[in-house]
Amino acid sequence: MSAPIFPESGGDGPNEVGPSVEPFVVDHHLVNKIKAQAIIDAGYCREQDGQVYSDEMQLKVAMLEAMINQHVAKGQRDLAKRAITKFELYAEMLPNAPGVESLPRTPEEAAAQDQLKKTLWSWLNAGTTGYVQVRVAELGYVLCEAPVSRTKVNEETGRREPTTETGRFLTTNRQLILNHYTTPAGTRFLAAARKLDAQLGLVTARRPELAEPIEKQLSVVLRQALESIRHADVRQAAALTRDHTDDAEQA
Incomplete structure (x- = not known):
């Protein structure tokens, strides 16, 4: 069954103002x-x-x-x-x-x-x-x-x-679940990570002296993120972030 498309209200053209109508x-x-x-x-x-x-x-x-x-x-x-x-x-x-x-x-x-x-x-x-x-x-x-x-x-x-x-x-269906459930969830997670990175970049650009404490703070957040995703391959994920974490802890 097709859903109807409701016509838009307004004037006679894109720059025209329609007649005043009292709200229902x-x-x-x-x-x-x-x-x-x-x-x-x-x-x-x-x-x-x-x-x-x-x-x-x-x-x-x-x-x-x-x-x-x-x-x-x-x-x-x-x-x-x-x-x-x-x-x-x-x-x-x-x-x-x-x-x-x-x-x-x-x-x-x-x-x-x-x-x-x-x-x-x-x-x-x-x-x-x-x-x-x-x-x-x-x-x-x-x-x-x-x-x-x-x-x-x-x-x-x-x-x-x-x-x-x-x-x-x-x-x-395995592929449908991967394509339309887990992949979108991962995409949203990645978007949140990129937003966090942009926010941290804003702070360090304006206050360079905060770069080191922010990096240490981020290492804790990354570890907590890995621990919170119980179904992830923790070993593989940890290997991908180990260098970053080790550098942050040594700083």
């Missing part, structure tokens, strides 16, 4: 009612004292089952097909919710759609504590995310347009 005041109580009704309409509800209430726990469990049954990638070939994007997850779990079949009709429907999408996507967080990630451990799956190709319908032109979105999927 969103009725948050109504937003909550719309969200609850969308969950109830999808069948995730319970009865209590003669009233029907939405049940997010049922929705969570159903999402977990949907991921296990429909969104397991066996390899690179079926990754795009098995992965699910933020809007696709919303449409799959709440098919009658605002914005699935047509654009939201009111600011409250738009707000309800946005909040429900964020909630569902947060449950599918690929981090170590995400709801789905934790609960697929016994099955040996890893919840990963990767850019996937999709098409969207432009509401102004009615044409389908190619786009790239983040898709999430379960897998036991």
